[in-house]
Amino acid sequence: MDKVIMAQNLTLAYSNNETIINQINFSVDSGSFVFITGASGSGKSTLLKSIFGALKPKQGSLIVGGVELKGVSSSKLNFLRRHIGIVFQDYKLVKEWSIEKNIMLPLIINGYDKSVTQNQVETLLKHVRLKHQAGKYPLELSGGEQQRVAMARALAHNPILILADEPTGNLDDYSSQLIWNLLEGANSQLKTTVIVVTHHIPESLGVEYKHFHIEYGSIHEVN
Amino acid sequence: MKSIRNHLSLVIALLSILFSMQIFIIVDRSIDAYKENLANNYAVVIVSQKRLSDEVVLGINKLIASSGELTADSVIERLNSGMDKKNIEFLKLTLPKFYKLKLDHYPTPQEVITLKKDLLKNSSITKIEDFSHNHDTTYKLLLLFKGVVSVFALSIFVVTTLLIFKELRIWQFKHSERMSIMGLFGAPVWLRSAVLFRLSIVDAFIASIFAFGLFSYIATNAWILKQFESIDISVVIFNPIDDFVLLLGVAISLSILLASFIVLGHKEEV
Incomplete structure (x- = not known):
């Protein structure tokens, strides 16, 4: 099976040289569903940041979608990011844009046709049950609704990889369930690789998944 | 808003x-x-012992655009109290020639100095009036304003x-x-x-x-x-x-x- 992520002797550190992840080895198969767990401050979000190139490896190698991220050029990194969908715990929606335009963002960046963009956004708004809110702005929505918008944005351009950083952290049951359903759907129907950083793995997940746990800068697979 | x-x-x-x-x-x-x-109104006056042709004057310095001889009649008119015609004619011949030189553009003080030097190289030119004091003041005022x-x-x-x-x-x-x-x-x-x-x-x-x-x-x-x-x-x-x-x-x-x-x-x- 193809590997979408391959890390070899990967060390991650912040600018103050504090090592967060120390010489880890792991890989993620294309089309798989992966959970990364760990205590607060263990480095799971840092690892996620490094996967989309926001933090460069200090040592070792990290290959994502065939792109080596150590010393990657900004144009190559942009190319890679155009094939990744990201969901943040704090949503990262553009406040001055409507919900509709926020979901359109990856489609605009990827140069999709206007009609395709419009259809895709309408479909996604239906999936996240926010069709009636399309013209509203992020700050007019609840936290759960904003996270559903972020989810729709992550799915909009049919990415090869979805990265979600505690996507249901502060959400109500209804929104949480909707988010999990969307991630399951993307994985099972579109064969999108999904990596979720979380404290709690949902009990009733309808897909097979791998579970990595980070502790003291090391990673190990939990069976 | x-x-x-x-x-x-x-x-x-x-x-x-x-x-x-x-x-x-x-x-x-x-x-x-x-x-x-200013250049149109500005002129240098030279005094020459001999008559100078236009070609000679224009060849002295490129700055000179034209030259015109000033007649001595007004000077002679003032002396014309009881002088006979013959003496007046003699006086006309012996008086030096006055030329008014028009310049191509309004000169800088340095250009005026060079012009004077070039004019004095001609042995028949004995005196030059360049009105340099007025010229300098006006020119410096313009430069100051521009500055x-x-x-x-x-x-x-x-x-x-x-x-x-x-x-x-x-x-x-x-x-x-x-x-x-x-x-x-x-x-x-x-x-x-x-x-x-x-x-x-x-x-x-x-x-x-x-x-x-x-x-x-x-x-x-x-x-x-x-x-x-x-x-x-x-x-x-x-x-x-x-x-x-x-x-x-x-x-x-x-x-x-x-x-x-x-x-x-x-x-x-x-």
């Missing part, structure tokens, strides 16, 4: 730059026109450029979140900063149009035209095509340059 306020601060700063630039252009044109006027206006225009340019830079920094803070989010989804730098460039170019257009209106009004204002007429010079205050293109070019270039600095200085935040 908020959007108008956002634009206004940059438009006003750009307008001040364009205003000071056009004022400098007008002063420069006025000084050139005034110098031309003061240049310093003033440059100061406005520097101060307003800093203001624009500051304003664009505020924009950057406003747009940095959006730019970072776009970066997370792989937007290239030009796409992330497109809004910044679009806003600054739009503001450059608005400022240029305001400057166009302002100077079109000034160029047709009767009081201002009368002032130029009173010092006997004719100046193009504002050329609606050439000057507008220049102002627009400066405004757009400056906006793009400053926006580029801001974009290059932007750091991604996650």
